[in-house]
Amino acid sequence: MTRMGTQKEIARRAGVSVSVVSAVVNGTTHTRMSDETRARVEAVIEELGYVPNDAARALRRQRSGTIAVVVEKIENPIYRDMFHGIYDAAEARGWAVVLGDARWMRSGSHFLARLLGHGSIDGIILRSEGLIDDEVLAHLRARPTPVILVEGRHGPDGRWLAIDDAAAGRVATQHLLDLGHQDIEFVGGERWVPTLERHRGYADAMLDAGLEARDAIRTGYGSRAGAAALQEVIDSGRRPTALVVDNVLSGIGIHAAAHEAGISIPGDLSVIAIHDADIAGDVRPALTTVRMPMAELGARAVEAIAAILNDSPTRFGLVDEPAPVLITRASTAPLQVSPRPWSPS
Template identity: 40%
Template sequence: MATLTEIARRAGVSVSVASRVLNGDPNLRTRPETRERVVQAAKDLNYTANYAGRALRLARSKALALIVPDVSTPLFADLLAGAADASGEQDHTLLLGRSDRVTAGGDLVRRLVGEGRVDGFVLQRSDDLSDQALENLVANDARIVLVASRTPRRRGSVVLDDVAGGRLATEHLLALGHRRVALIGGVERSDIARRREQGYTEALHDAGLRKRDAWVTRLGYSPDVAAAAARSLMATSPAPTAIVVANVNGAIGALTALRQGGFDIPGDVSVIAIHDQWMAAHTWPPLTTVKMPFYEVGYLAVRLLLDQLAGAPAEDIVVRDPAPLLILRESTGAPNSAV
């Protein structure tokens, strides 16, 4: 009986391509004439597929992987809880990993899927992983759902209503009477950061205010970077009386830097963060936040991934229910008339 190696040699293709053509892989990208050569070679050599082996290869591990930028941050606790609940409901095991492994080890996704260790991935990529870099790292036949961001390839995603989150945070400050409202945002290439800045801009516009470039930073969300951004903003003239920080981890860094700089919060400057985590209630002063539905994102991302594994097409979802929720604490207040 002819082997795949003989089919591939006769058709002038690799064994992998011959196997995927004969197995009808819908994700294989190759020219029609190449497919015809493989099919004709199989006919000429009376090739019979090994369906028992194919069934073994297609067996599921019933394990999924959730990959996040930093497994140590409390920010991802709700995301993990939602993903774990959805996995458990379908009798799947959920593994947790860091996205820097995806960046540094380009074959990680291919290897884990190819070796049958996991059936698919839910991935929140780090800001330094571009669309093209992601596509270069992910195998064409890997089932993957992105959380919080999207790519032009539309692999499937579940994102937050970041525009509404940015708008709600800014509207809270405007309602307190602030008119000099700054934004500490994410890096420019981040689609999350762009959406949150859009919400900030729309809220200012609706209040009859214009966005001032000097009061917007786009440097990232790490505590150290946000701390430097806060110091830079307060050195402008006039300085803002309120700051929206587009990520709670960055807000903790900004809050520390402002207090070290001798600013009273909220007397001199109010601070509000997008996202909530337990640490936000234990800063000084406790941080006012906009809680985003990260549990629902994790839950829906796993359900979407399982649907894809069952043959459903990739889908993009924006979680609008529940809506972003304002959590009032002590870091925001009316502007000081003397400032």
């Protein structure tokens, strides 16, 4: 194990001042030193395995070079592309990224304390699905550290960024309409704004096609909620031929419930979900989805932080480019001319 050491120690060993060491480490102004001096310093740095102390740097520079990303369920596959977009954009700006889960943000948690504190985090990208209570959010906003809400769409400071959920709903619905479906319903969560927007997109597409838009079937989020939604439809006696589903996990739950109920997808029922994820291609039948520009959303959030820190202007609001794209898989099919009646549940 190497010794590490400090700039002071390196300075002593190399027979120079710490200013020179700092200049060598950072490649900064002081840079006009003799090659011989530089080489000597570099040799000692190498020998000791010196690395700078980030806490001291952060204190002195008044900037840590680290941003935090907080999402609701870190294992949710839809974040993958967003993390990637954030990471790439941050890296390009010389920032490190750390991740956290909103489930860790209980009042009084040390994770939250680090976020609420300052000095160690320069900016926060937060995707709240309502789990974060308003008090915590207010605390967060009261700090000078910039907080960007993604898919949040509220916040008095206007610092939010979101994907075009209404467009996603429209694209999904249009795909089903193009396949000849008319009796289409929307399955989705609760009164979370993105879900409302997706439903609005569905409703717009239906109305444009001269069809009736139904209320959303609200059984919550996740696979269990999807299964419950299908059950609700079955129990109601309604027999839609296609479903627009708020998210992939709910779509998978619908697959499972259909399997149990003897409903064939896509033979009896077409299913399309919003947001893409690898798992959609892995289940059978593979789930048709609408891919959203999550990487761009992430990159834009990083840009927003940079802009705020530099006091330069930046655009908030919808990230509508690239547009949502349809990923056609096996769970949607043209409307059967004479559909087989669903077996009674």
